[in-house]
Amino acid sequence: MIQKYLRVTETADRYRVSRSTIYRWMGGDGVTGFPPPIKFGKATLFDLAQLEAWEQSQRAGEVAQCAA
Secondary structure (H helix, E strand, O other): OOEEEEHHHHHHHOOOOOOHHHHHHOOOOOOOOOOEEEEEEEOOOOOHHHHHHHHHHHHHOOOHHHHH
């Protein structure tokens, strides 16, 4: 299986937020369980599979809150 990685800019585009928001999320500012970045030389990358798993956990949390 081939792993796919996203740069910070691509991750920001995916969630329709600014790059600075992604950096805040990396620091744990208001976002629970956001996947840690992978440093590859000077590049900061995110594992797409980890991002998708995080998305699923966020959706599950929204559903649980709506049901309560």
